[in-house]
Amino acid sequence: MNVGDRIKRLRDRKGLTQQELADKTGYKSKVAISKIESGQRDIPRHKLERVAEVLGTTVEYLETGKNINELGEFGLNRKYLESADPDLIPYLDELSNPNSKKRILFDKVKDLEPSDVESLLRVIRMFEEGK
Structure with missing residues (x-):
């Protein structure tokens, strides 16, 4: 599982559309989120921080799949x-x-x-x- 997969998984869990995530994180359209989730586009660190905040997780989790919090999710x-x-x-x-x-x-x-x-x-x- 990569960054895009984890973003998609958490976005789906939160019931957000790609457009809603784009709006909340400063992207102009759902196309950017779609490309990030599919691995066709890298995500800058400052945007990754915002995505993590919106999805209720950490940058570390999005990057590595590991939680710094022992309590998982x-x-x-x-x-x-x-x-x-x-x-x-x-x-x-x-x-x-x-x-x-x-x-x-x-x-x-x-x-x-x-x-x-x-x-x-x-x-x-x-x-x-x-x-």
Whole structure:
């Protein structure tokens, strides 16, 4: 997976069109984003920084696929939950707490899609509420 692949993957996860990403990052049209995602065009560092910000990730992740944050895509999952079901945020926080007994679970699922993390947290909430 290269920079363009990671940009496309995160853009899709956020539900952004190529034009929306172009608008938010200072490109004139979706053609530029399309070329970046397909590897036909390089992206300057200052634009890569803006893309990372808009996509809720780091430049390092876009360049290497590695997160400096050991929690994987925690930030992306949190942003997703803030709009999908904010009541699940405390469960995500507990799951990601290094001192939590549930931390082992988070270590196993940290790379799930945000919607899958949402489903998992709903199940945890259901168990804790005794339903």
